[in-house]
Structures are given as C-alpha cells and as structure tokens.
Amino acid sequence: MSVEVDGDIIRLAHGPATAAVSKLGATLISFAVDGNEHLYVSDAANVATTSERPVRGGMPVVFPAFGKSYLESLKGVQQHGFARNVGWEFVIAEVLDNFTVARFKLTHNTCGTHKAYREWSAFYGRPIEFELSTVFELHPQAVVVKTELCNLNIPQLEFQFLYHTYFRVPSVDDMYITGLQGNKYLDRLAVKYHVDTDPMTKIGEQTDRLYRLQSAQPVDILSGNYNVRLTASPNLQDLVVWNPWQQGAAAIGDMEPKTSYRHFCCVEFGAVDGVRLPLGQKWFVLLVLIRPLVKVGLDEMVLELKFGESWPVLLAERLFVQHEKHVRPGDLVLGPLVVDLFVELKIQLVLLAAGDGLKLQAGGGELDLRLFGIRDVDGEVQEVLVCIGGAGALRPKNWRLVGGIRERTYLLEELLSWKVEKVAGELPNSDRDGLNPLNPVGVWAAGWPWKLKILLPCCGVLLPNTDCPAAGLVSEPPEKPNPPDPDEPEVGAPPCGLPNANPLFEPNENAGAGAAAAAVSLPAVLPPKVNWLAGFEASPNENPDADEDGVEAGAPNAEFVEAPNAGAAAGSAGLEPNENSGLAAPKLNGLVSAGFWSCLGAEPKLNGFVSAGLASFPAAPKLNGLASGSLAGAEDPDANGADLAESLDFGGSTVVDGSDEVGGVSDLVDWPKEKAAAGSAFSSGLAPNVNELDPNPFAGFAASAGLPRELEKVNFGVSVFGSSAGLAPNENMDSCGLDGSAGSAGSAGLFPKENEGAGAATEAAAGSFFGSSGLAPNEKLDLGCAGADENENEGFGVSSDLSPNNFGGSAVLPNENFGASVVLPNANFGASFFSSVGLSTGLVSVSFLSVNVNAGVGLTGADSSGFSTFFSATNFGLAAVSKEEPSPEDANGWLSVLELNLIFSVNGLVSIFFSG
Numbered sequence: 058m059s060v061e062v063d064g065d066i067i068r069l070a071h072g073p074a075t076a077a078v079s080k081l082g083a084t085l086i087s088f089a090v091d092g093n094e095h096l097y098v099s100d101a102a103n104v105a106t107t108s109e110r111p112v113r114g115g116m117p118v119v120f121p122a123f124g125k126s127y128l129e130s131l132k133g134v135q136q137h138g139f140a141r142n143v144g145w146e147f148v149i150a151e152v153l154d155n156f157t158v159a160r161f162k163l164t165h166n167t168c169g170t171h172k173a174y175r176e177w178s179a180f181y182g183r184p185i186e187f188e189l190s191t192v193f194e195l196h197p198q199a200v201v202v203k204t205e206l207c208n209l210n211i212p213q214l215e216f217q218f219l220y221h222t223y224f225r226v227p228s229v230d231d232m233y234i235t236g237l238q239g240n241k242y243l244d245r246l247a248v249k250y251h252v253d254t255d256p257m258t259k260i261g262e263q264t265d266r267l268y269r270l271q272s273a274q275p276v277d278i279l280s281g282n283y284n285v286r287l288t289a290s291p292n293l294q295d296l297v298v299w300n301p302w303q304q305g306a307a308a309i310g311d312m313e314p315k316t317s318y319r320h321f322c323c324v325e326f327g328a329v330d331g332v333r334l335p336l337g338q339k340w341f342v343l344l345v346l347i348r349p350l351v352k353v354g355l356d357e358m359v360l361e362l363k364f365g366e367s368w369p370v371l372l373a374e375r376l377f378v379q380h381e382k383h384v385r386p387g388d389l390v391l392g393p394l395v396v397d398l399f400v401e402l403k404i405q406l407v408l409l410a411a412g413d414g415l416k417l418q419a420g421g422g423e424l425d426l427r428l429f430g431i432r433d434v435d436g437e438v439q440e441v442l443v444c445i446g447g448a449g450a451l452r453p454k455n456w457r458l459v460g461g462i463r464e465r466t467y468l469l470e471e472l473l474s475w476k477v478e479k480v481a482g483e484l485p486n487s488d489r490d491g492l493n494p495l496n497p498v499g500v501w502a503a504g505w506p507w508k509l510k511i512l513l514p515c516c517g518v519l520l521p522n523t524d525c526p527a528a529g530l531v532s533e534p535p536e537k538p539n540p541p542d543p544d545e546p547e548v549g550a551p552p553c554g555l556p557n558a559n560p561l562f563e564p565n566e567n568a569g570a571g572a573a574a575a576a577v578s579l580p581a582v583l584p585p586k587v588n589w590l591a592g593f594e595a596s597p598n599e600n601p602d603a604d605e606d607g608v609e610a611g612a613p614n615a616e617f618v619e620a621p622n623a624g625a626a627a628g629s630a631g632l633e634p635n636e637n638s639g640l641a642a643p644k645l646n647g648l649v650s651a652g653f654w655s656c657l658g659a660e661p662k663l664n665g666f667v668s669a670g671l672a673s674f675p676a677a678p679k680l681n682g683l684a685s686g687s688l689a690g691a692e693d694p695d696a697n698g699a700d701l702a703e704s705l706d707f708g709g710s711t712v713v714d715g716s717d718e719v720g721g722v723s724d725l726v727d728w729p730k731e732k733a734a735a736g737s738a739f740s741s742g743l744a745p746n747v748n749e750l751d752p753n754p755f756a757g758f759a760a761s762a763g764l765p766r767e768l769e770k771v772n773f774g775v776s777v778f779g780s781s782a783g784l785a786p787n788e789n790m791d792s793c794g795l796d797g798s799a800g801s802a803g804s805a806g807l808f809p810k811e812n813e814g815a816g817a818a819t820e821a822a823a824g825s826f827f828g829s830s831g832l833a834p835n836e837k838l839d840l841g842c843a844g845a846d847e848n849e850n851e852g853f854g855v856s857s858d859l860s861p862n863n864f865g866g867s868a869v870l871p872n873e874n875f876g877a878s879v880v881l882p883n884a885n886f887g888a889s890f891f892s893s894v895g896l897s898t899g900l901v902s903v904s905f906l907s908v909n910v911n912a913g914v915g916l917t918g919a920d921s922s923g924f925s926t927f928f929s930a931t932n933f934g935l936a937a938v939s940k941e942e943p944s945p946e947d948a949n950g951w952l953s954v955l956e957l958n959l960i961f962s963v964n965g966l967v968s969i970f971f972s973g
C-alpha cells in the first residue's frame with residue numbers, strides 16, 4: 058500500500074495491484090495485478106508534462122472532442138480534444154484501508170491558453186469555465202476510474218468524452234472481446250454500419266469501430282492471464298475498438314516497436330454522441346477495470362490412452378475423478394472465470410457418453426462437460442465440440458465457449474441447439490460404431506493433440522449472457538445544442554452538485570435508501586438475469602409465465618414481473634423494496650455487487666462495488682457506495698457518505714430527511730422510516746415500511762440479521778454468518794408474521810408484496826442458496842409452498858399458514874441445495890439452509906448464527922412445541938428457544954427470555970432438539 062510521486066508520475070500500490078498515473082492528461086499508464094500489466098504503453102510514448110504529445114498508450118482521457126468532432130460546437134477542437142495534452146493538477150493521493158486513491162483535476166485555469174480550449178470557448182463566445190476531475194482508486198484486483206465534469210458558466214455545454222484505453226494482450230490473435238454481440242457499429246475506416254453478430258469479437262485486421270451499445274453491460278477482454286472486465290456507467294454508451302494494425306502502426310510516429318499493434322487492442326468506453334450539460338450541473342462517469350480475482354480452472358488433463366487397434370472408450374468416471382473442481386459458494390470470482398481445459402489426445406478419442414463427462418460443480422449446480430467429435434467421411438475428426446450441460450444453476454445457454462480447435466468459437470447455446478444435431482446428422486455409421494452422440498457411449502478417433510480453451514465468463518457467480526434489456530434509466534439524450542443566444546442573460550452559476558444534478562443517480566420515487574439511487578445509477582451493468590443464479594430462476598422480463606424451470610407458472614414468476622430486478626448474487630443478498638420502501642439496489646444485485654461481497658470474506662469494500670445498495674460495516678465504506686447503493690457506515694460514516702454524496706449525490710441511507718447527513722449503523726435507530734435503509738457487510742439489510750412500522754433499529758448488522766421491530770409485527774430477516782439475507786417489509790401489512798424470510802448460506806432475497814394483508818406466509822420469500830433459487834410466494838397465497846425442481850437444484854421456500862396451531866414446515870429435497878423458509882403467523886421465523894431445514898412453531902422470533910454454510914436452526918416457543926433439526930454435515934447451528942412469550946412492548950424483550958441451545962452436528966450426525 059503506497060503512493061509515490063515520481064516527477065510527473067504518481068505511482069500507487071495496493072496489495073497485489075500497482076498503477077501509475079501521469080499528470081499529462083491524468084493518463085493511467087500502468088495497471089498491473091500480480092505483476093501482470095494490463096495496459097499497453099508504447100516504448101516511444103511521452104509521459105511527461107514537458108511535452109504536449111499525449112501518451113501513446115495507457116488510458117488517456119479524450120475530452121472534449123472525440124476524433125475530429127462532427128459536432129458544430131467542437132469543430133475547431135483538435136483530434137481527441139486537449140485534456141490529454143496538458144498537465145493536470147495532482148490534487149491528492151491517499152492510502153486507505155481498502156484501496157489507494159489519487160485525484161487529478163483540470164480546470165479552465167489550467168488549460169486556458171491552450172489553442173483547442175480557446176477554439177471550444179469561441180463557440181460559446183466566452184471562456185468556458187469548467188472543472189474536470191478524475192479519481193483513480195486502486196483496489197487489489199481492480200482500478201476504478203471516476204470522472205466528473207462540472208459546467209460552471211455555459212447554459213448548455215456540449216462535449217464528447219472517451220476513456221481511450223489501450224489493453225495489453227500477449228497476442229491480439231488470441232484475444233476476444235465479449236459483450237458486443239448484437240450491437241450496431243460504425244466501421245470508421247469503411248464508413249459503413251454493421252451489426253456485430255459475433256459473441257466473441259476478434260480483431261484480425263486494421264480496425265476502427267464505433268459501437269453504440271444497446272445496453273450497459275460489462276465487456277470482457279479475454280486473453281488468458283490478461284483477462285480484464287470493463288464495467289462502465291451506462292452513460293458511456295459508445296465503445297471504440299481500435300487497432301491500427303501494421304499499416305496504421307507504421308504511420309504512428311510514437312508507436313514503438315511497430316509490431317506492437319499485435320500486443321494491444323484499444324477498447325474505449327465513451328460518450329461521443331455529444332453530451333449536453335446544463336449550467337451548474339455535474340456529469341459523472343465511471344469505468345472499472347477488474348482483473349478476475351479467482352481463476353478456477355480444471356487441472357490440465359493429458360490423456361494418453363493407448364488402446365491399440367480398437368476404439369478406445371474413455372470412461373467418463375475417469376474424467377470426472379481427475380478433473381472435478383469445485384467452485385464453492387465462498388469463492389469470490391470477479392471477472393471471467395477461465396477454465397482451461399487441455400485435452401491432449403495423443404492417440405485417439407473422443408466421444409463421451411451423454412450424461413457423463415466432466416463435472417464442474419459450481420455454486421450448487423453441476424456442470425457436465427461433454428465432448429463430441431465430428432468425423433468426416435474419411436474418418437478424420439474435424440472438430441471437437443464441447444458441450445456444457447447439466448442441471449442446475451449453470452445453464453448451458455448462458456455460457457459462452459471458445460473452442461481452441463481450429464480457432465472455432467462457439468456459443469454454447471449454439472452448440473447445444475445446432476451442433477449437436479449436426480453431430481447426429483453426421484454420424485451415418487453410428488450404429489456400426491455404437492455411436493449416437495445424443496445417447497451414446499462414444500468413441501472417436503483423432504490423430505493429434507487438442508487443446509480446448511473454455512472461457513466461462515463469470516463474475517461473482519457464473520455470469521449468464523448479458524442479453525437483458527437496458528434498464529432504460531438513463532435520461533433521454535439531450536437535444537443538440539443551439540449556438541448560444543447572444544441575448545441570453547448571463548446566469549450565475551449555481552453550485553455544482555445540486556441534488557439530482559446527475560440524472561444517473563436520481564433516486565426512485567419514494568425510495569428511501571440510497572440503494573434505490575444505485576439501482577438507477579448502473580441499472581444494466583449487471584443484467585437482471587444474473588439474479589437467477591442466486592435464486593431467481595425466472596427471468597422476469599422474458600417469460601414470466603414460463604414453466605421451464607419447474608417453477609409453477611404464475612406463482613413465483615409472477616412476482617418477478619413485479620419486481621423484475623431484484624435478486625441476489627451468490628454470496629450476497631439483495632432485495633427488492635416495495636414501491637415505497639427503500640433498499641438495496643435491485644438492478645445491481647448480483648455480479649460485482651449487490652449484495653455483499655463481504656459475506657464472502659474480507660473485502661467489504663467490494664460490497665457496493667459498482668453496485669448495490671449496501672451497507673458497509675466499519676471497513677471501507679467508500680467503496681460500498683461506489684456508484685451505488687445505500688450504506689450505513691459504522692465507524693467512518695463521513696467518509697462513507699461524503700464519498701457518496703460528493704460523487705454520486707446519493708441520497709439513500711446516507712441521507713436523512715434530505716440532508717446530507719450520513720448515517721452509521723447506530724443512526725439507523727433514529728432514521729425515519731421513509732429514509733431508512735440498512736444493510737451491512739456480511740449481512741442483511743432491511744428497510745422499514747413507509748406506511749407501516751417503525752424503522753428497524755437493528756438493520757445493518759454485521760454478520761447477521763435484521764431483527765424484529767415489533768413482536769406482533771415482526772419483520773424478520775435472518776442471515777447466516779457468511780451469508781446474508783435481506784428483506785423488505787411489506788407495505789400496509791396488517792397482520793403479523795414475517796415480512797421477510799431467511800437467507801441461506803450464500804444469500805437470500807425476497808420480495809414483499811404490496812398491500813398484502815396476510816402474514817408472512819404470503820409475504821415472505823425463501824432464502825436462496827448459492828446456485829439455487831429462492832422464491833417469492835404468490836400473491837395472496839394463503840397456503841402454499843413452492844417446491845424445487847429436482848433437476849434444477851433449485852432452492853425453494855415454503856410459506857404456509859397451515860393450521861391454527863401455527864405450524865409451518867419446510868421441506869427438503871434430497872440432493873438439493875435448497876433454502877427453505879417457514880413462515881408462521883405467529884412464529885415469525887424464517888430460515889433457510891443449505892442441506893438443512895429450519896422449522897419453527899410458537900410465538901417467538903429467533904435469530905441464529907451459523908458458521909459455514911451448512912447450518913440449521915430451530916426454535917420453539919413457550920406455547921407450542923417445536924424442534925429444530927440439523928442435518929448439516931459439518932457445521933453447527935445455534936437454536937434459540939424462547940421460554941416465554943416476550944412482551945410486545947419490548948422490542949428487545951425476546952432477548953431476555955431466550956435460552957440458547959448450541960447444537961453441533963458433525964459429519965452426518967443428525968441432532969434433533971425438542972422443546973416445548
């Protein structure tokens with residue numbers, strides 16, 4: 058962790074990451090993790106402010122013009138503006154607990170004499186007054202770049218902007234860019250429009266493309282150990298892909314060596330359509346470069362099978378045994394998950410029986426990897442198809458794949474839908490060979506080693522295709538500016554940072570928590586479909602009534618229609634607030650965000666990273682709120698909120714009654730319900746209901762839960778240590794019971810219903826387990842449950858109001874990773890566990906703590922019997938038993954009457970605890 062000022066260069070280090078920024082253009086000239094440099098800088102690059110020649114490489118800031126701008130207001134401005142040509146003021150650098158930060162500033166004072174600045178000003182008939190600042194935050198695996206422009210004196214200031222990022226790759230031949238498929242681009246060389254149909258865009262010639270991105274979504278640069286994920290704020294809707302190739306490089310004086318075009322590719326997020334910024338307002342953009350934190354790969358597999366003359370039969374079991382690799386719920390994965398599968402078939406092979414194959418277990422789901430070979434008429438194997446199938450959360454159609462064979466690249470979906478059929482069609486001798494690839498025990502022949510590279514874009518959990526629609530929350534593009542009206546009176550500049558000055562971060566109506574603002578801020582960066590991985594199987598926008606996953610149509614799915622963006626990420630939680638409640642940023646749940654990275658471990662700062670509404674606990678609040686959500690900082694709320702308020706105009710949980718006060722956890726107690734929101738690293742967040750109860754004073758517990766606000770109307774959330782849960786109470790609740798339910802290891806999410814009269818049974822949603830689903834019960838469901846689909850490893854929850862005895866139950870399906878919740882009208886309890894079940898009766902609430910993922914809990918009340926069971930394999934749970942009914946007046950009353958029963962269950966031992 059360090060900052061070093063070396064002339065014009067500011068060097069930052071944080072953990073395994075290092076970065077360097079030149080004052081010249083505030084150009085990031087290095088970003089490396091574990092010594093792997095991700096940015097290309099030409100050997101001949103100028104990086105000093107003594108020259109105006111911009112850095113050839115790194116990440117210059119292109120402003121205020123892109124290229125030779127076509128915009129009238131920027132016509133006189135030189136190529137790519139002047140910001141990269143001038144020395145910026147180095148404002149400050151600081152080493153913070155969880156990241157190291159450096160801030161640079163460029164104002165009209167700094168560049169007032171620059172010719173291009175004067176040309177720009179000439180259009181407005183007066184010297185433009187502006188302030189452009191860029192902050193670089195270096196995290197252990199990421200660099201976060203935030204730029205803010207403030208227009209100080211022009212009624213409508215028009216500009217273009219671009220992060221001109223040169224990514225260093227070992228070889229451009231072996232590099233793919235994902236996330237561009239379906240987007241229209243202008244080929245700036247041929248001056249023609251095309252649509253990129255390639256899921257894995259590859260550069261093999263001089264390229265200068267300007268994409269208009271339909272939706273904000275991450276873009277991955279996949280290049281072996283140099284993989285980087287780019288996530289940009291949705292107002293950076295343009296993306297340039299540029300490589301000068303040989304002929305272009307030869308003409309660029311400061312590109313050395315000339316062959317270096319083979320070792321970089323520019324992938325540049327920007328806004329080049331012309332942004333108009335009203336007087337006194339701020340424009341804010343963000344770009345995150347993340348290096349995958351965890352690379353989970355299958356071990357190298359070298360098969361040396363010598364089967365002589367006969368067809369070899371490759372036993373699937375062997376593959377399984379040798380290459381099983383688990384991605385556990387606790388594994389933190391940012392960025393593409395790269396699975397390099399080397400299949401070096403030295404003799405012959407390959408067709409595996411369908412249903413067999415490699416298994417990669419990830420997040421409770423299982424991945425079957427199957428290899429198929431296609432043989433041509435001469436018996437030569439022409440290609441190998443890798444199919445990833447199997448049950449569970451890891452859905453084939455949501456995976457992408459690169460086949461290393463003959464440079465073929467596939468979308469897995471294509472493989473499954475088309476290639477497999479093709480395989481079938483091309484196996485005329487399948488009877489003879491006993492090969493039916495769709496139902497075979499397969500054998501195939503090949504004469505050379507194969508190496509397959511499978512790239513599984515993955516973040517947090519395994520990332521589905523990002524084919525979700527944009528959230529559409531970006532404000533309408535401004536109209537083109539008219540030349541300034543000379544008669545227009547000079548308006549005094551209001552201070553920058555006016556509330557909602559930045560339309561990106563305008564909170565939702567009535568949203569109480571900052572998270573809501575976050576949801577608006579980066580809506581589509583993390584597509585809603587991510588949610589299903591953590592428990593929201595249905596893609597609400599797609600097929601609300603579909604029954605493809607075994608989830609009953611019209612029940613849970615219907616919920617998702619109403620709350621399409623809620624969801625939870627693996628290892629985290631997310632909630633969808635009701636209309637009037639505030640809570641975590643729903644759209645951002647998942648991926649790098651939304652909930653709680655910290656439930657995975659030690660990086661609470663990453664909680665809100667690019668995302669969700671989260672509360673930070675003592676550590677690292679700033680990042681929590683980065684581009685995102687609500688937070689409740691505990692020890693350093695100022696830093697927390699200040700950062701958010703300053704940069705993002707967050708309201709959220711950091712704002713009390715519209716002021717910029719920052720709420721720490723303790724402040725939650727006093728928060729008005731309209732504003733309160735909570736959440737914490739490691740745990741859950743709750744928001745009280747606007748129309749209902751008092752704010753939940755306990756929201757925002759580390760490693761824990763939300764606790765009852767009132768015992769008659771308990772709004773209860775539970776989280777397991779190492780996981781989290783959240784809930785949003787319902788609106789207009791008029792009966793007791795749970796509003797929320799528990800989370801399982803990994804996470805939970807839930808949707809309350811609006812205006813539901815019934816108790817928790819109808820309100821609660823089950824927790825979800827990593828890789829499995831949760832559910833939101835159906836509207837006005839009095840009795841019911843949602844079960845899991847056995848084949849999908851889904852989680853399920855049960856909400857019931859079964860009898861006068863207030864008995865509720867939950868069920869477990871064997872082999873399922875499930876979450877269950879039990880909701881009893883009076884028991885107010887929900888829990889969900891991995892491979893365990895919680896069951897409760899009685900009149901009490903309970904909180905529990907479990908360590909590790911497999912935990913169980915139970916509770917019982919004085920007036921009814923209950924029991925808790927623990928089916929966990931290796932963990933323990935804590936059961937809380939109330940001996941008497943606590944006083945409804947005393948929100949904490951239950952605490953005093955608890956008897957805690959610690960129950961250990963070790964490796965298969967089933968412990969049952971009864972109490973009455």
Ligand SMILES: O=P(O)(O)OC[C@H]1O[C@@H](O)[C@H](O)[C@@H](O)[C@@H]1O
Nearest residue numbers: 124136137221245265297299325
């Ligand atoms: O040589 P410059 O000014 O840095 O520009 C490099 C390239 O930058 C890209 O952003 C443009 O799309 C290209 O057209 C341009 O050639």
